[in-house]
Amino acid sequence: MEWGIISKENFVGKTSYDVPIKRWDPLSTVTIRTEDFGLRKERIKFYGHYAYISPIRGKRPKGFTSIEEKKQFYDCSKKISLQHKDVFTAITEGKPIYDDRGKQLGDGFTMIIAEDEKRKDNPFLEIPHRNQRISEDCKALTLINRYPSMARIVDPDIEKLITDKLPLHIKLSRGINLVTISRNFYPSLCFNLIPEDILASIFLSMKAAILYCIEEAIERDFYDIPISPFFNIGLKVGGSQPRIHSQVYIDLNMDGHGSRLEGHLEAFKEMGDNCHLCQTSHGDSDRIIIKTKFWTFFTTGSPVRNYHIRFHPNEHLRRFSQLKVNQINDLAKILKVILQGMDDISIDKNRNILFNCCPYHYDANFHLFGDIIPHEIIGGAEMVDDMRVARKLPHIAASEIRNSIEKYVNEIEW
Numbered sequence: 001m002e003w004g005i006i007s008k009e010n011f012v013g014k015t016s017y018d019v020p021i022k023r024w025d026p027l028s029t030v031t032i033r034t035e036d037f038g039l040r041k042e043r044i045k046f047y048g049h050y051a052y053i054s055p056i057r058g059k060r061p062k063g064f065t066s067i068e069e070k071k072q073f074y075d076c077s078k079k080i081s082l083q084h085k086d087v088f089t090a091i092t093e094g095k096p097i098y099d100d101r102g103k104q105l106g107d108g109f110t111m112i113i114a115e116d117e118k119r120k121d122n123p124f125l126e127i128p129h130r131n132q133r134i135s136e137d138c139k140a141l142t143l144i145n146r147y148p149s150m151a152r153i154v155d156p157d158i159e160k161l162i163t164d165k166l167p168l169h170i171k172l173s174r175g176i177n178l179v180t181i182s183r184n185f186y187p188s189l190c191f192n193l194i195p196e197d198i199l200a201s202i203f204l205s206m207k208a209a210i211l212y213c214i215e216e217a218i219e220r221d222f223y224d225i226p227i228s229p230f231f232n233i234g235l236k237v238g239g240s241q242p243r244i245h246s247q248v249y250i251d252l253n254m255d256g257h258g259s260r261l262e263g264h265l266e267a268f269k270e271m272g273d274n275c276h277l278c279q280t281s282h283g284d285s286d287r288i289i290i291k292t293k294f295w296t297f298f299t300t301g302s303p304v305r306n307y308h309i310r311f312h313p314n315e316h317l318r319r320f321s322q323l324k325v326n327q328i329n330d331l332a333k334i335l336k337v338i339l340q341g342m343d344d345i346s347i348d349k350n351r352n353i354l355f356n357c358c359p360y361h362y363d364a365n366f367h368l369f370g371d372i373i374p375h376e377i378i379g380g381a382e383m384v385d386d387m388r389v390a391r392k393l394p395h396i397a398a399s400e401i402r403n404s405i406e407k408y409v410n411e412i413e414w
């Protein structure tokens with residue numbers, strides 16, 4: 001059931017629990033009451049805690065084959081070969097790729113949604129194919145995730161069979177999972193080695209692919225679609241492949257959103273025309289790390305981890321896909337500087353970069369914002385509620401990062 005395809009052929013010998021499922025926790029799930037957030041008469045929607053459970057996720061190939069290789073990607077002072085072979089090389093070369101010992105790393109089968117910004121395969125394509133070698137002029141590719149947590153294509157007869165067998169509170173999980181990679185190999189743990197234009201191209205390809213997926217989804221009568229673009233950098237935060245890559249989760253279940261997003265939606269609703277991100281000085285400026293023409297980066301006053309950074313476009317945009325080229329180029333430039341600055345003061349290199357967006361079709365007020373969250377071990381009390389314990393004062397964290405990036409900022413023409 002790779003690429004989120006459930007067909008008569010691959011369902012043979014499987015049960016209703018061998019497919020990606022979505023389960024709402026009955027102890028934290030209630031129905032949506034606000035019309036702005038997707039309340040519609042024809043369909044009951046929820047917010048609360050839910051889990052995607054997908055057996056295929058466990059089949060993902062291991063990107064780091066040995067401890068030596070793992071170490072190699074942590075050391076960003078060394079020059080790393082752009083020709084380094086990984087599972088994605090088979091896709092960019094359009095043929096099976098083997099490591100030095102003759103073990104196959106990848107078979108080259110794929111579905112490419114966007115080559116840079118150019119639309120390629122339809123997001124609902126049913127058969128993967130081996131591609132032609134991707135031109136060296138291409139900078140980034142957006143693919144259908146081969147090991148998704150949601151089903152993208154489901155044979156109608158099989159869907160009925162599965163749905164009839166599953167209890168009411170468990171459903172077959174529908175959606176599209178995208179992966180965006182750089183055309184040539186750049187290690188994700190070394191942001192300093194990734195050229196700025198490559199990083200910007202990754203964002204542009206993500207944006208083009210999201211818009212293509214949404215258009216095609218609407219065409220198929222999907223609506224009220226939550227979207228989560230994110231980067232997992234490093235094994236400890238879910239980044240199983242060494243090459244720089246981002247992901248996008250597009251949930252097509254049309255059954256609501258999680259409690260965190262509900263909190264953001266309600267907060268922005270309450271703010272009304274007085275958007276906090278448009279008006280605040282982030283603690284009288286002492287938590288601001290950098291503010292450019294297009295973006296503001298600051299340490300949040302209520303961190304989820306030590307050195308938790310938040311950033312937002314200065315323009316009041318609701319979605320990642322509304323970002324314009326100059327905003328994206330500037331974002332790539334600043335992210336490189338910030339991540340290098342974090343490396344320099346030895347903040348854990350395993351980090352998540354997350355984008356919080358307004359779901360498609362929600363008529364909600366929202367200001368797009370991102371989080372950079374370095375990895376840390378999480379405690380028990382923190383699992384009980386939407387709460388975290390941090391030790392680093394946010395304004396001190398901001399000044400440490402500000403000092404650390406100073407030399408890079410001065411070198412750049414903004």
Ligand SMILES: [Zn+2]
Pocket residue numbers: 275276277278315316317366367
């Ligand atoms: Zn705003």
